[in-house]
Amino acid sequence: MLDHLITHDDNLRMVPTDRNELTTAVGQLHEELRALPEETDPARTRVLTRWIGIGQMCLGNHEEARTLLRQSLDLAAGTGNTRAVVATGLNLGDAHRYAGDVQTADALYRSALNTARSQHPELVDFALQHTGKHLMERGDLADAQAHLQEALRLRIAKEDAGLVESTQAALARVEMLIGQADASAAGGAVPRQWSGQWTSWLQSRTTARTPARWAEDFPNLRDAVCVLTAHQRVHPRHLRDQSFPAELIAVMAEESEKAVAADGYLHNGKWNAAVGDAANRFAAQIDLAAVVARSTGLEVEQPHTGVYIGYEEGQFLDFHVDESGFGEANLILCLKHARLTGAPRVSTTVFINANGYLECDLGVGDCVVFDGALTPHGRTPLSPGESVTLISFGFRARDQALRTLTNLPPVPRQGRCIQPI
Template sequence: MLQHLITHGEDLRMVPTDHDQLTIAVQNLRDELQALPEGTDAARARVLARWTGIGLLSLGDYHDARVYLRRTLDLATSSGNTQAVIATELNLADAYRYAGEPENADVLYRSALDGARGRHPELVDFVLQHIGKHLMEQGNLIPARAHLREALRLRTAKGDAGLIESTKAAVDRVELLMSRASAGTPASADGGTGTARWSRRWTSWLQSRTTARTSAGWEEGFPALRDAVHDLTTHERVRPRHLRGQSFPAELLAGMAEEAEKALAADGYLHNGKWNAAVGEAANRFAGQADLAAVVTRSTGLEVDQPHTGVYIAYLEEGQFLDFHVDEFGFGEANLILCLKHERLTAIPTVSCTVFIDADGYRECDLAPGDCVVFDGALTPHGRTPLGAGESVVLVSFGFRARDQASRTPPTSPALRMASKPQKQTPP
């Protein structure tokens, strides 16, 4: 019903693909639900209420989402539809989790798991997936991984590629957090609290006011963003810099491009609108022989260690884009994105670009193969504009930690201030 308007963000939570369109669609569902005549089939009311709740949850309106999802749960329970009860318990648990109420979420997740194991084994993988992400956000990484691996086993047996892809992304995420935790990475695995929650709220705030999908409203809408973005980016330790002519060894770039192509084909997973795959030996060799730490230090003045993390990123289909967001602080004080391939048709008037927002406005970087951009991903809103027909882009992203490891205190954001205000209840 709303699936085409909802995707998953970097933190694996639901976010709109288009905030304005989802807002309109949710209001239409609300209107239809309210207009249902007396005696209408309760199943229709339940479906409308559930999708209204899911849409509101994706839009960040957690209070109203819970109102509609509680109504959905009541309708499912009274009708005796146990499948719908389990599905709605998961949605309502997500609403509590997103709102920072893990105890209430936990009760509902456990109830859903009991119901699935007892009556609907075909739903067990869905419940395990939700519980795994819940545990991951609470920092309970070992049980989170166990739940997600069991979900992956069940989904592999089902053979549904989309479900398998979703769970692989979650498994990769929890294993990344575990590797950071074992390495003692600062602010790494808090998942649903502290800096991770701050990043999610900033991202939600940005995506509710602007989008990388189209530049049509950037100039007109920017004045409303200027002060907030200025408050954010004044804390950057690295400002965006488009680096050209780095003279990276051609054979190392070619080896990394080949590795990226194989990794994306064999183990790539769709995440937040783009294809991701883990880097391998070729990327590690490149980082060492090209001395990427020295490249970052020379261009920014910030002394960093060699990259501690990396990922291949690909945009391969017309219209693919990455909406504005900020990364978690655990990725480090500096990010370097290097272009490995950018194919385009000469007849296309515009091309897909990496784009940033700072206090002066929007800044697009058209990266050619061998070009890179250095920036502070945790404090610089960034994204990618949509691919045109016949266009494809393959990148590699590296994360760096500063050698001095000075404390980074996240600035108060509009997202946090908004979240602290009591929300108005809107009855269904």
């Protein structure tokens, strides 16, 4: 409807090809919308409000764009048009992103991507493209690259040259930014690719999915893991006696379940969701920095970030190391762990250290602290009828020198790979 009047700038954001022409076209759509009889099919109202919203977004009128796109999204949801829900949700995510509202944009993109994956596979590439550009702007370059690479594979399969070109342009920009980040990291910070390369090496030799293999796998890992963990600022500690107020944990568990249901997104085989008021109240009332310091000896600031994590039956988290941005210390607190009585095995948080594999069966109120950037960690598969709800907090060391990792061990050479089963 307005496609011919919209292009992309150097930052890959939508802008007018001719501002005056787009303003005129949006005004004409407004006139048509105002002239619609009350008994008009809501589908026409939905289409008009969507395109007016897109036009206003391109013109920089963010508040009006968000209002109109929200109206269009509500009409799509009200009529059960899930395909339009995905498309308009992505547009509304763009409108919030362009206006600087990153948190709302993130929730909208994740919701649209989840709906596309489950109900409209033909829209997955569009959802991946929008989400990838959002992640790029937010600085999550590795995730942005992964989303865009998946989008590119899908678009090549569609044999749509225009869509392929659009995704290739986005990937080129992400790869340029990754190169710039790695160049700036050469002075001491951890290059982004370092964590991904270590994760790939670990996953080529062992898997959290099959604990029965660990004794066989470990000799192939021992030397490399010893070198890696020697740099840890925090060694894993399973804490069972913190006596956190049960009512605060229960409120967080309830908030987490609602957040995952409403805005959760799949990441590395598990559900993630943004924390809310309950988690913020918990962090304000409990001196979590003191908990970390007492148990590890590392003096840290109060948590600077947090995320809810949910696992369902059959899900697991394979071994990996985190990017350094989450912090020098991580604290994972169990909010809920439902399991069937008499189950032969329950899911555990697991680490690889110099002595082998350390499993932590976290009950409600239990937590574990560790250095996620330098400690291989994961979660074993959930058994039938099992579910786990966690919250993960990230902490910064008070000593600025500990925030800069230097002389890190190189990723081992790729030799014989043991393929996960």
